[in-house]
Amino acid sequence: MGDVQFYNNRQNKAQKFTINDFNAMFPDDAACLEWLRGYLYPEGIDCKTCQRVTKHHRDAGRPSYSCDYxxxxxxxTAGTIFHKSPTPLRLWFYAIYLMSSTRCGISAKQIQRETGVTYKTAWRMFNKIRQLLSDGVTNSVGGPDKPVEADEMYHGGRRKNGTGRPMKGDTTKTPVLGMVERKTTERKGQVVARVVPDVGQKTLLSTITEYVLPDTMVYTDELKGYTNLQWKNKPDGTPYGYEHRRIKHSAGVYVNGDIHTNSIEGFWSLLKRGIGGTYHAVSHKFLQSYIDEYAFRYNHRETPKPMFINFVEQITKA
Ligand SMILES: [Zn+2]
Structure with a gap:
């Protein structure tokens, strides 16, 4: 729970980027375009015709710049999420601001309400913005001296807000495998969380080997699916070199010295509160992208930049 508390505190203090900050930095479409120019062309615009970085000037009445020569x-905006969108650039930035400015995120419906665009447009913006975050999630965790906690949680299902293991025969719950680095004094841990088809050994071990780097100390609970993790070999037959420690939750033990899964529990509680508070019903189809949004927030919770800036700095030209 320590992680979550720290995250909350940061949101309310140093990282808070207020609506006044937003309005001052992005008063109109032109300011948003100018920011994009500065961010996407830090060395200046490389003119394709002149074949060098040249001076450019803003085209009157158009979202473009022209080479002086x-x-x-x-x-x-070409190749970005704003490409060919009829929605004004500032509304896009405002939607990103809204999505970044609360700890739990907001829904497409709230974007519609706050910006005045149609629900269809709000939904499209929402998914494009979320795609930016999915593209920015971490793809590997762990390694020597970076212990990882792996744990599964269950989304949906018959029991309201049920997060425990599904009852026998309940196929309505979707399992998610989370893998998080423990924080140290120097570094905040990163998380990867993936929707998985089941929690059988084959699935869990192959997901862990995909995202957890070799030679990592891995902490899990006693679920059968994690058995033999320390013996897993790479396709070429050499060992991954994992060490594996398990906590016996069934015996009522939650912390035994170093052996616990408190860090991943912190991420799960953040995710559950977000999904419970904002999204009500998240369909299987969108679950991974919802999780990616939370993983992105978690992985950027300690950066000196405001969350909004972390969000907009995900913008790239395809
Ligand atoms: Zn030129």
Whole structure:
């Protein structure tokens, strides 16, 4: 729970980027475009015709810049999530601000309400923004000296807010495998969480080997699916070199010296509160992208930049 508490505190203090900050930094479409230009072309715009970085000027009435020498047009929004969107750039930035500014995230419906766009447009923006975050999630955790806790949670199902293991015959719950690095004094741990088809040994071990680097100390509970983790070999037959410690939750033991899964529990409680508070019903189809949004927040919770800036800095040209 320590992680979650720290996250809350940060959101309310140093990392808070207020609506006044937003309005001052992005008063209109032109300011958003100028920010994009600065962010996407830090060395200046490389003119394709002149084949060098040249001076460019803003085109009047158009979201583009022209080369001072040859007149070649450059569109900062081309290839980004804003590409060919009829929605004004500032509304996009405002939607990103809204999504980044609460700990639990917001729904497409709230974007519709706050920006005045149609629900269809709000939903499209919401998914595009979330895609940015999915693209920015961590793909590997652990390694020597970076212990990882792996744990599963269950989403949905018949029992309201049920998060425990499904009862026999309940196929309505979707398992999610989370893998999180423990924090140290120097570094905050990163998390990866993946929707998995089941919690059988084959699935759990192959998911762990996909995301947890070799030679990692891995802490899990006593679920059968984690058995033999320390003996897993790579496709070439050499060992992954995992060490494996298990906590006996069934025996009522939650912490035994180093052996606990408190860090991943912190991430799960963040996720559950978010999904419970904002999204009500998350369908299987969208569950991974919801989880990615939370993983992104978790992985950026300690950066000196405001969360909003972490979000907009995910913008890239395809
Ligand atoms: Zn030129």
């Amino acid at each position: 040859c007149g070649h047009h450059e569109h900062p």
